[in-house]
Amino acid sequence: MGPTRKRDLTAAVVGAAVVGYLLVITLYRWFPPITVWTGLSLLGVAIAEALWARYVRVKINDGEIGTGPGWLHPLAVARSVMVAKASAWVGALVLGWWIGVLVYFFPRRSWLRVAADDTNGTVVAAVSALALVVAALWLQHCCKSPQDPADHGEGAET
Template structure:
Protein backbone atom coordinates (compact mmCIF):
# COMPACT_ATOMS: atom_id res chain seq x y z
CA UNK A 1 0.00 0.00 0.00
CA UNK A 2 1.25 3.50 -0.77
CA UNK A 3 1.87 6.05 1.92
CA UNK A 4 0.18 9.43 1.99
CA UNK A 5 1.55 11.81 -0.56
CA UNK A 6 2.14 15.20 0.99
CA UNK A 7 1.85 16.84 -2.40
CA UNK A 8 -1.70 15.49 -2.82
CA UNK A 9 -2.61 16.73 0.64
CA UNK A 10 -1.38 20.19 -0.33
CA UNK A 11 -3.14 20.09 -3.72
CA UNK A 12 -6.38 19.04 -2.03
CA UNK A 13 -6.14 21.81 0.56
CA UNK A 14 -5.32 24.49 -2.01
CA UNK A 15 -8.00 23.38 -4.49
CA UNK A 16 -10.71 23.27 -1.84
CA UNK A 17 -9.44 26.55 -0.37
CA UNK A 18 -9.96 28.26 -3.71
CA UNK A 19 -13.36 26.60 -4.08
CA UNK A 20 -14.40 27.63 -0.55
CA UNK A 21 -13.31 31.19 -1.17
CA UNK A 22 -15.25 31.37 -4.44
CA UNK A 23 -18.42 29.75 -3.10
CA UNK A 24 -18.42 32.00 -0.05
CA UNK A 25 -17.92 35.09 -2.21
CA UNK A 26 -20.84 34.00 -4.42
CA UNK A 27 -23.03 33.27 -1.38
CA UNK A 28 -22.21 36.64 0.17
CA UNK A 29 -23.03 38.50 -3.04
CA UNK A 30 -26.36 36.71 -3.35
CA UNK A 31 -27.46 37.04 0.27
CA UNK A 32 -26.93 33.41 1.31
CA UNK A 33 -25.28 32.36 4.57
CA UNK A 34 -21.67 31.24 4.62
CA UNK A 35 -21.30 27.56 3.65
CA UNK A 36 -19.56 26.44 6.86
CA UNK A 37 -20.17 23.48 9.09
CA UNK A 38 -21.68 24.18 12.47
CA UNK A 39 -19.68 23.98 15.71
CA UNK A 40 -21.39 20.66 16.46
CA UNK A 41 -19.40 19.12 13.61
CA UNK A 42 -16.37 19.40 15.88
CA UNK A 43 -17.87 16.59 17.96
CA UNK A 44 -17.87 14.37 14.90
CA UNK A 45 -14.29 15.36 14.11
CA UNK A 46 -13.26 14.60 17.70
CA UNK A 47 -14.88 11.16 17.46
CA UNK A 48 -13.14 10.39 14.15
CA UNK A 49 -9.77 11.54 15.48
CA UNK A 50 -10.21 9.59 18.72
CA UNK A 51 -11.30 6.41 16.97
CA UNK A 52 -8.44 6.62 14.48
CA UNK A 53 -5.95 7.14 17.31
CA UNK A 54 -7.43 4.24 19.28
CA UNK A 55 -7.03 1.85 16.36
CA UNK A 56 -3.59 3.23 15.54
CA UNK A 57 -2.35 2.77 19.09
CA UNK A 58 -3.52 -0.85 18.98
CA UNK A 59 -1.42 -1.45 15.85
CA UNK A 60 1.54 0.42 17.36
CA UNK A 61 1.44 -1.70 20.53
CA UNK A 62 1.56 -4.84 18.41
CA UNK A 63 4.36 -3.41 16.26
CA UNK A 64 6.41 -2.53 19.35
CA UNK A 65 6.30 -6.05 20.73
CA UNK A 66 3.14 -6.49 22.79
CA UNK A 67 2.01 -9.52 20.86
CA UNK A 68 -0.05 -11.58 23.30
CA UNK A 69 -2.84 -11.67 20.73
CA UNK A 70 -2.20 -11.85 17.01
CA UNK A 71 -3.02 -8.75 15.01
CA UNK A 72 -5.58 -9.30 12.31
CA UNK A 73 -3.92 -8.13 9.08
CA UNK A 74 -7.26 -6.95 7.71
CA UNK A 75 -7.80 -4.82 10.82
CA UNK A 76 -4.31 -3.32 10.41
CA UNK A 77 -4.98 -2.56 6.75
CA UNK A 78 -8.31 -0.97 7.64
CA UNK A 79 -6.58 1.14 10.27
CA UNK A 80 -4.10 2.32 7.66
CA UNK A 81 -6.88 3.17 5.20
CA UNK A 82 -8.78 5.02 7.94
CA UNK A 83 -5.64 7.01 8.78
CA UNK A 84 -5.16 7.99 5.15
CA UNK A 85 -8.83 8.89 4.72
CA UNK A 86 -8.67 10.99 7.89
CA UNK A 87 -5.67 12.92 6.54
CA UNK A 88 -7.30 13.57 3.16
CA UNK A 89 -10.62 14.56 4.77
CA UNK A 90 -8.67 16.91 7.02
CA UNK A 91 -7.01 18.47 3.98
CA UNK A 92 -10.42 18.99 2.42
CA UNK A 93 -11.78 20.62 5.58
CA UNK A 94 -8.66 22.71 6.03
CA UNK A 95 -8.85 24.03 2.49
CA UNK A 96 -12.60 24.64 2.32
CA UNK A 97 -12.96 26.33 5.67
CA UNK A 98 -9.60 28.10 5.38
CA UNK A 99 -10.76 29.73 2.15
CA UNK A 100 -14.05 30.72 3.74
CA UNK A 101 -12.23 32.07 6.79
CA UNK A 102 -9.99 34.26 4.64
CA UNK A 103 -13.02 35.63 2.80
CA UNK A 104 -14.95 36.17 6.05
CA UNK A 105 -12.10 38.08 7.71
CA UNK A 106 -12.24 40.54 4.87
CA UNK A 107 -15.89 41.22 5.79
CA UNK A 108 -15.32 41.41 9.56
CA UNK A 109 -16.18 45.09 9.93
CA UNK A 110 -19.35 44.90 7.83
CA UNK A 111 -20.96 41.91 9.53
CA UNK A 112 -22.69 42.02 12.88
CA UNK A 113 -22.67 38.22 13.15
CA UNK A 114 -19.18 36.72 13.42
CA UNK A 115 -20.32 33.14 14.06
CA UNK A 116 -19.48 31.94 10.51
CA UNK A 117 -15.98 33.36 10.85
CA UNK A 118 -15.36 31.59 14.16
CA UNK A 119 -16.93 28.36 12.87
CA UNK A 120 -14.72 28.39 9.78
CA UNK A 121 -11.65 29.00 11.93
CA UNK A 122 -12.60 26.14 14.26
CA UNK A 123 -13.14 23.77 11.34
CA UNK A 124 -9.82 24.86 9.81
CA UNK A 125 -8.05 23.91 13.04
CA UNK A 126 -10.05 20.66 13.10
CA UNK A 127 -8.81 19.89 9.59
CA UNK A 128 -5.21 20.44 10.71
CA UNK A 129 -5.74 18.07 13.63
CA UNK A 130 -7.22 15.46 11.31
CA UNK A 131 -4.22 15.70 8.96
CA UNK A 132 -1.79 15.34 11.86
CA UNK A 133 -3.72 12.36 13.26
CA UNK A 134 -3.79 10.63 9.89
CA UNK A 135 -0.06 11.08 9.38
CA UNK A 136 0.80 9.89 12.90
CA UNK A 137 -1.42 6.81 12.71
CA UNK A 138 -0.06 5.97 9.27
CA UNK A 139 3.41 6.01 10.81
CA UNK A 140 2.13 3.72 13.60
CA UNK A 141 1.16 1.19 10.94
CA UNK A 142 4.59 1.15 9.32
CA UNK A 143 6.82 -1.76 10.24
CA UNK A 144 10.52 -1.12 10.79
CA UNK A 145 12.66 -2.48 7.90
CA UNK A 146 14.26 -5.16 10.10
CA UNK A 147 10.84 -6.67 10.93
CA UNK A 148 9.93 -7.18 7.27
CA UNK A 149 10.35 -10.95 7.14
CA UNK A 150 11.50 -11.61 10.67
CA UNK A 151 15.16 -11.04 9.78
CA UNK A 152 17.55 -8.18 9.20
CA UNK A 153 17.11 -6.23 6.00
CA UNK A 154 18.96 -3.12 4.93
CA UNK A 155 15.96 -1.72 3.08
CA UNK A 156 15.58 1.96 3.97
CA UNK A 157 11.78 1.94 4.00
CA UNK A 158 9.34 -0.22 5.84
CA UNK A 159 6.21 -2.09 5.02
CA UNK A 160 2.85 -1.64 6.61
CA UNK A 161 1.62 -3.94 9.38
Protein backbone atom coordinates in the same frame (compact mmCIF):
# COMPACT_ATOMS: atom_id res chain seq x y z
CA MET B 1 0.11 1.33 -2.52
CA GLY B 2 2.45 3.90 -1.09
CA PRO B 3 2.10 6.33 1.78
CA THR B 4 0.03 9.45 1.32
CA ARG B 5 2.29 12.27 0.18
CA LYS B 6 2.11 15.49 2.12
CA ARG B 7 2.57 17.58 -1.03
CA ASP B 8 -0.52 15.96 -2.57
CA LEU B 9 -2.51 16.75 0.56
CA THR B 10 -1.20 20.32 0.50
CA ALA B 11 -2.30 20.70 -3.11
CA ALA B 12 -5.75 19.40 -2.15
CA VAL B 13 -5.96 21.91 0.70
CA VAL B 14 -5.01 24.80 -1.57
CA GLY B 15 -7.40 23.69 -4.33
CA ALA B 16 -10.29 23.22 -1.91
CA ALA B 17 -9.54 26.61 -0.33
CA VAL B 18 -9.76 28.36 -3.70
CA VAL B 19 -12.99 26.57 -4.62
CA GLY B 20 -14.39 27.17 -1.14
CA TYR B 21 -13.62 30.87 -1.30
CA LEU B 22 -15.28 31.21 -4.69
CA LEU B 23 -18.37 29.36 -3.48
CA VAL B 24 -18.61 31.42 -0.30
CA ILE B 25 -18.49 34.66 -2.29
CA THR B 26 -21.64 33.68 -4.14
CA LEU B 27 -23.49 31.47 -1.64
CA TYR B 28 -22.75 32.89 1.82
CA ARG B 29 -26.14 34.57 2.20
CA TRP B 30 -27.81 31.12 2.22
CA PHE B 31 -25.44 29.54 4.75
CA PRO B 32 -26.85 28.46 8.10
CA PRO B 33 -25.07 29.85 11.16
CA ILE B 34 -21.65 28.29 11.74
CA THR B 35 -21.37 27.38 15.40
CA VAL B 36 -18.54 25.93 17.43
CA TRP B 37 -20.29 22.54 17.17
CA THR B 38 -20.06 22.53 13.37
CA GLY B 39 -16.64 20.91 13.06
CA LEU B 40 -16.38 18.98 16.29
CA SER B 41 -17.42 15.68 14.70
CA LEU B 42 -14.12 15.73 12.80
CA LEU B 43 -12.29 16.19 16.07
CA GLY B 44 -14.05 13.11 17.46
CA VAL B 45 -12.92 11.05 14.47
CA ALA B 46 -9.39 12.44 14.82
CA ILE B 47 -9.24 11.43 18.48
CA ALA B 48 -10.55 7.95 17.68
CA GLU B 49 -7.94 7.51 14.93
CA ALA B 50 -5.14 8.75 17.16
CA LEU B 51 -6.12 6.29 19.89
CA TRP B 52 -6.36 3.46 17.36
CA ALA B 53 -2.92 4.45 15.99
CA ARG B 54 -1.43 4.21 19.47
CA TYR B 55 -2.99 0.76 19.96
CA VAL B 56 -1.76 -0.49 16.57
CA ARG B 57 1.74 0.86 17.21
CA VAL B 58 1.96 -0.91 20.57
CA LYS B 59 0.76 -4.19 19.05
CA ILE B 60 3.21 -3.95 16.13
CA ASN B 61 6.15 -3.04 18.35
CA ASP B 62 5.33 -5.92 20.71
CA GLY B 63 5.15 -8.32 17.78
CA GLU B 64 1.50 -9.14 18.38
CA ILE B 65 0.54 -9.35 14.71
CA GLY B 66 -0.82 -12.65 13.53
CA THR B 67 -3.69 -14.87 14.48
CA GLY B 68 -4.69 -15.86 17.95
CA PRO B 69 -6.24 -14.39 21.06
CA GLY B 70 -5.06 -10.88 21.87
CA TRP B 71 -3.27 -10.48 18.56
CA LEU B 72 -3.98 -7.89 15.92
CA HIS B 73 -4.94 -9.47 12.62
CA PRO B 74 -2.88 -8.30 9.61
CA LEU B 75 -6.06 -7.46 7.70
CA ALA B 76 -7.04 -5.10 10.53
CA VAL B 77 -3.78 -3.25 9.96
CA ALA B 78 -4.36 -3.14 6.19
CA ARG B 79 -7.86 -1.79 6.74
CA SER B 80 -6.47 0.77 9.15
CA VAL B 81 -4.13 2.01 6.43
CA MET B 82 -7.08 2.42 4.07
CA VAL B 83 -9.05 4.32 6.72
CA ALA B 84 -6.00 6.51 7.36
CA LYS B 85 -5.56 7.32 3.67
CA ALA B 86 -9.24 8.15 3.22
CA SER B 87 -9.31 10.25 6.39
CA ALA B 88 -6.23 12.19 5.33
CA TRP B 89 -7.86 13.12 2.03
CA VAL B 90 -11.21 13.99 3.58
CA GLY B 91 -9.49 16.05 6.26
CA ALA B 92 -7.39 17.88 3.66
CA LEU B 93 -10.41 18.76 1.52
CA VAL B 94 -12.47 19.89 4.51
CA LEU B 95 -9.52 21.88 5.85
CA GLY B 96 -9.22 23.61 2.49
CA TRP B 97 -12.92 24.43 2.53
CA TRP B 98 -12.73 26.01 5.99
CA ILE B 99 -9.58 27.93 5.08
CA GLY B 100 -11.42 29.36 2.07
CA VAL B 101 -14.29 30.38 4.35
CA LEU B 102 -11.86 31.98 6.81
CA VAL B 103 -10.16 33.93 4.04
CA TYR B 104 -13.59 35.31 3.17
CA PHE B 105 -14.45 36.10 6.80
CA PHE B 106 -11.31 37.78 8.11
CA PRO B 107 -11.40 40.99 6.05
CA ARG B 108 -15.17 41.31 6.56
CA ARG B 109 -15.34 40.76 10.34
CA SER B 110 -15.18 44.46 11.18
CA TRP B 111 -18.22 45.49 9.12
CA LEU B 112 -20.18 42.24 8.60
CA ARG B 113 -21.55 41.09 11.96
CA VAL B 114 -22.56 37.65 10.67
CA ALA B 115 -19.00 36.98 9.49
CA ALA B 116 -17.68 37.97 12.91
CA ASP B 117 -20.19 35.62 14.58
CA ASP B 118 -19.30 32.72 12.28
CA THR B 119 -15.53 33.09 12.59
CA ASN B 120 -15.18 31.17 15.88
CA GLY B 121 -17.06 28.15 14.57
CA THR B 122 -15.04 28.22 11.37
CA VAL B 123 -11.75 28.28 13.27
CA VAL B 124 -12.85 25.30 15.39
CA ALA B 125 -13.88 23.41 12.26
CA ALA B 126 -10.57 24.16 10.52
CA VAL B 127 -8.55 23.06 13.56
CA SER B 128 -10.64 19.87 13.80
CA ALA B 129 -10.00 19.13 10.12
CA LEU B 130 -6.28 19.71 10.63
CA ALA B 131 -6.37 17.34 13.62
CA LEU B 132 -8.00 14.72 11.40
CA VAL B 133 -5.23 15.05 8.81
CA VAL B 134 -2.53 14.76 11.47
CA ALA B 135 -4.21 11.77 13.15
CA ALA B 136 -4.68 10.03 9.79
CA LEU B 137 -1.03 10.51 8.86
CA TRP B 138 -0.02 9.27 12.32
CA LEU B 139 -2.22 6.17 11.94
CA GLN B 140 -0.71 5.50 8.54
CA HIS B 141 2.77 5.82 10.03
CA CYS B 142 1.91 3.53 12.94
CA CYS B 143 0.76 0.78 10.57
CA LYS B 144 4.27 0.35 9.16
CA SER B 145 6.05 -2.82 10.09
CA PRO B 146 9.08 -2.39 12.35
CA GLN B 147 12.43 -2.24 10.64
CA ASP B 148 14.38 -5.45 10.41
CA PRO B 149 17.74 -4.98 12.24
CA ALA B 150 19.50 -6.75 9.36
CA ASP B 151 18.31 -4.03 6.98
CA HIS B 152 20.53 -1.43 8.64
CA GLY B 153 23.46 -3.66 9.38
CA GLU B 154 22.66 -3.83 13.09
CA GLY B 155 23.35 -7.21 14.54
CA ALA B 156 24.44 -8.59 11.19
CA GLU B 157 27.59 -10.59 11.03
CA THR B 158 30.26 -9.32 8.69
